[in-house]
Amino acid sequence: MFNAGRRLTVDRGSAGAQETEVEFFRRQHRRAVIKLRGVDSISEAEKLRGAELRIPVSEVAPLEDGSFYTFQLKGCRVYSGDEFLGTVTDVLDSGGTEILKVEHEAKEILIPFAEAYLKKIDIAGRRIDVDLPEGLQDLNR
Numbered sequence: 001m002f003n004a005g006r007r008l009t010v011d012r013g014s015a016g017a018q019e020t021e022v023e024f025f026r027r028q029h030r031r032a033v034i035k036l037r038g039v040d041s042i043s044e045a046e047k048l049r050g051a052e053l054r055i056p057v058s059e060v061a062p063l064e065d066g067s068f069y070t071f072q073l074k075g076c077r078v079y080s081g082d083e084f085l086g087t088v089t090d091v092l093d094s095g096g097t098e099i100l101k102v103e104h105e106a107k108e109i110l111i112p113f114a115e116a117y118l119k120k121i122d123i124a125g126r127r128i129d130v131d132l133p134e135g136l137q138d139l140n141r
Contacts, residue, residue: 002034009054010036017054068123070098076121078102078111078128085109088128100128 002008002025011017023035034053039045060069070091078085078100086104091113098113111117111130120129 002032006055010048011052011054012048012050068121072123073100073121073128076123076126076128078109078130080130080132085130 002022004022004024006022008020008022009017010020020039021037023037025032025034027033036048039048063069073088073091076088078088084104086102086107086109088100089103090101092099092101092110100111100113102109102111111132117130117132118128119131120127122128
């Protein structure tokens with residue numbers, strides 16, 4: 001996916017976005033190592049820490065049926081039974097299990113992205129059904 005010559009956007013949030021190109025990519029010790037054109041020192045690379053690397057959705061590799069990319073979860077409505085809990089505004093990487101950040105009326109719920117809590121994910125319908133343990137919704141209120 002990040003082959004040499006691949007064009008991508010480096011988005012640094014409020015610091016802006018810039019187009020660039022991959023010079024090389026490799027995996028090392030279960031981590032990705034990428035060299036971007038014009039980033040030629042460690043100090044220049046450190047300025048990009050936390051930035052998002054983006055490619056057009058039209059260029060994303062297709063997935064098997066029933067699979068999805070985490071970016072596709074943003075904007076999905078989350079329900080517990082008939083109760084609307086909110087909309088996924090972010091998918092947080094906690095270093096272990098990813099966490100769905102769900103917001104509704106200035107309230108936030110953090111839901112571990114774990115099979116035990118997720119009943120159904122309908123990407124096309126933009127809906128996620130969850131079965132949360134008692135008290136989880138109140139942790140963030």
